[in-house]
Amino acid sequence: MSARKKHQFTEVVKEVPSATILEHCRTVVEKRNFVSTGVMTYAEGDMLEVEISDYARFDLGESVKLTVYTPVGIYVIPSTIVGKDYGSLMMINPPENQRKFAEKRAHPRVEVSSTGVVAAVVASGGTGQKKLLHKPISFQVKNISLSGIGFTMPEALNLDRNSQVELELNLGTIIPCVAEIIRSESSEDEVYYGARYIQVSEDKLNSLRAYILREQISAHSVRKRTENRKRMFK
Numbered sequence: 169m170s171a172r173k174k175h176q177f178t179e180v181v182k183e184v185p186s187a188t189i190l191e192h193c194r195t196v197v198e199k200r201n202f203v204s205t206g207v208m209t210y211a212e213g214d215m216l217e218v219e220i221s222d223y224a225r226f227d228l229g230e231s232v233k234l235t236v237y238t239p240v241g242i243y244v245i246p247s248t249i250v251g252k253d254y255g256s257l258m259m260i261n262p263p264e265n266q267r268k269f270a271e272k273r274a275h276p277r278v279e280v281s282s283t284g285v286v287a288a289v290v291a292s293g294g295t296g297q298k299k300l301l302h303k304p305i306s307f308q309v310k311n312i313s314l315s316g317i318g319f320t321m322p323e324a325l326n327l328d329r330n331s332q333v334e335l336e337l338n339l340g341t342i343i344p345c346v347a348e349i350i351r352s353e354s355s356e357d358e359v360y361y362g363a364r365y366i367q368v369s370e371d372k373l374n375s376l377r378a379y380i381l382r383e384q385i386s387a388h389s390v391r392k393r394t395e396n397r398k399r400m401f402k
Contacts, residue, residue: 187211187261187269189238196235197257199226208236209256210388213276214266214381216247216259217388223257232259243268251385253392258385275313278383282309283338289325290332307361309337314377316364317347327352327361339379343372 190211195218197204206220218234226232226249234245245265251258285304307321317337327333327349337343346367353360368376 185240185269187266189240189269190216190236190243193239194237195220196237197226198233198235199230206257208234211261213278213384214261214377215250215384215388216245216261217256218259219256221255223252223255226252226257228252234259250381251389253389258388260381275315276384277311277313277316277318278380278387279311280309280383282312283307284309284319285336286321286325286333287336287344288334289327290334304336309339310360312337312339312376312380312383314373314380316350316362318360318362320358320360322358325359332366333363337376339376341375343368343376345372 188211190208193208195206195208197206197218197220202222202225204220204222204225206218206222208216209219210217216234228249228251230249232247232249234243234247236243236245243265245262247259247262249257249259283306285306286301287304288301289299305321305323305325307319309317309319311318317335325333329349329351331349333347333349335345335347337345345365347363348366349361349363351362
């Protein structure tokens with residue numbers, strides 16, 4: 169009897185592309201009774217930007233449909249216009265679209281200048297001992313994302329890695345949260361702490377997302393104007 173030849177089947181795993189695949193691609197922007205075409209120039213986190221000559225025909229808060237023609241396929245993205253600049257529209261990158269791509273960082277961080285206070289400290293090491301501070305200690309928020317925060321303060325609280333802190337962030341509205349310290353760096357006049365959130369209420373998370381999107385749009389606009397000025401004076 170002849171031996172039967174065994175066939176081996178290998179599962180093909182499709183690699184998830186980066187969101188940058190959308191950039192520099194022809195993009196159709198469609199609203200009710202009007203369609204125009206531009207080029208996607210930015211795609212990161214909650215924000216998309218399309219350079220488009222008909223930008224003045226679109227209004228803030230308007231719902232649109234984007235059709236992006238990329239080298240790996242066509243992406244249709246329902247969105248809302250949240251910012252306008254000369255020659256460009258800035259729109260929300262909805263979560264369902266973000267899940268289609270692999271980000272270098274799950275939640276991109278934005279450099280900001282804001283404030284907050286440490287209200288209480290929970291010791292590391294599994295003791296769970298909570299220390300309410302007699303007077304909340306102020307800090308400066310340096311960067312922020314939907315998953316964590318970087319802040320500095322002039323005095324050290326002797327926060328070890330895995331220590332938990334109760335924070336109140338002043339981001340236009342007060343956002344209380346609990347965060348876990350994951351790293352610290354000391355300099356001559358201040359201490360920098362990097363922390364990840366472990367507790368934020370759902371309504372405050374929405375406020376945090378809105379704040380980060382506003383800061384992302386503002387930072388991107390400033391960066392564009394700076395780059396344009398540099399090109400003009402070359």
